[in-house]
């Protein structure tokens with residue numbers, strides 16, 4: 105629902121003075137003095153036009169120097185549309201600080217029909233981070249009927265059109281993921297979400313295959329969970345991206361396969377979630393599927409020379425007469441049997457089918473799953489870092505670095521083999537809750553369970569239960585869905 109747009113603009117006073125607001129930045133130099141950032145010639149012209157000394161204005165507010173601190177100064181000049189200047193703190197000028205600054209400007213004008221000219225950035229990575237965070241900070245989603253939602257227009261002073269265009273692609277894709285997460289579950293059932301994938305496939309040019317009903321015969325985990333809500337029931341969606349004009353040499357391309365947890369609402373099923381309040385956030389239990397769907401939209405526009413498949417495991421985990429029962433035994437794709445213990449651990453059941461399908465049918469070079477899987481991931485790492493599991497330490501290092509740079513941060517967690525016996529079952533190949541032995545490492549044992557379905561593949565599991573949703577408006581994140589994973593996975597695929 106975010107229609108905020110960023111466009112490039114010439115770095116001129118004429119372009120600045122036609123906007124309602126001008127955003128400029130400041131920082132502290134080595135001598136601990138505040139200094140204005142950005143193109144000094146333009147800053148001087150702006151000061152002259154509006155008859156202000158911007159540094160005096162900054163020091164008047166006694167800033168702390170933290171990134172994202174924002175002061176608003178009313179200004180006026182004949183023939184100028186501008187009535188305010190935003191002065192935003194750039195902190196230590198790291199990418200993370202620049203994201204805070206961009207988000208602060210975006211948040212300031214959220215929901216307003218206002219044109220903001222900005223000249224805050226230097227360097228390709230900095231420009232990218234700034235443009236993305238402007239858009240993310242101004243993101244708004246609601247279904248209020250009492251007023252029109254308005255959107256700001258950001259004019260970013262740069263002649264690096266390519267960097268700006270790429271940043272807009274990423275920002276819009278993150279907003280797509282956020283929109284899907286925010287949509288309530290009475291609208292967003294698995295069929296609706298599959299249809300969104302079909303529409304986005306048409307819009308951006310990637311293939312979409314949807315399986316339903318009898319076609320899901322082999323997907324025992326997806327059916328066991330999703331038939332708790334038989335109308336419309338579960339869906340399996342396979343998105344396929346190939347770079348343009350590459351049909352002939354498909355096999356020469358590396359193949360990345362991603363699997364996303366797409367539980368459109370998680371009541372816990374018969375093992376109903378308690379306390380009941382914890383259920384309210386559970387329309388966001390499809391954030392993994394939303395992230396990879398939005399990421400494929402970005403990839404289809406950026407056209408990397410990689411083959412990408414994304415599998416959306418879509419189901420509702422409802423409480424009904426057709427819900428699965430604790431003690432049921434189900435057969436996953438590929439034949440592995442699993443004893444269901446706690447029906448609230450449904451995510452791993454739908455992912456297991458997707459991972460086994462990918463291993464059996466898609467010959468992935470990389471197999472990645474992303475899921476709001478365990479409350480334990482939030483307990484361990486909070487809301488800033490996702491829990492990442494992989495046995496490939498080199499790949500882990502790379503993803504950690506891309507995470508820091510992009511803002512979607514991940515922490516490499518251990519796959520602890522001493523806890524393998526938690527998966528034992530007396531009557532099936534595994535018990536799915538992985539609670540034999542009482543290791544109390546819910547995010548780790550869930551990862552060990554998933555690993556049983558990846559064969560010999562190079563595999564990464566991202567537990568985004570903590571990062572997919574924000575409880576408050578903070579920095580780039582709105583209260584609600586954050587779109588976590590879109591940047592991390594897009595940037596990683598672009599780097600292959």
Ligand code: BES
Pocket residue numbers: 370389446448449450451476477478479480537546569570
């Ligand atoms: N969707 C939840 C995990 C979750 C919790 C995501 C909080 C976001 C915020 C998942 O399906 C779940 O219920 N997991 C259980 C597993 C347990 C029963 C083994 C959990 O983490 O408590």
Ligand code: ZN
Pocket residue numbers: 370372421447448449450451
């Ligand atoms: Zn659950």
Ligand code: ZN
Pocket residue numbers: 367370389448450451476477
């Ligand atoms: Zn869940």
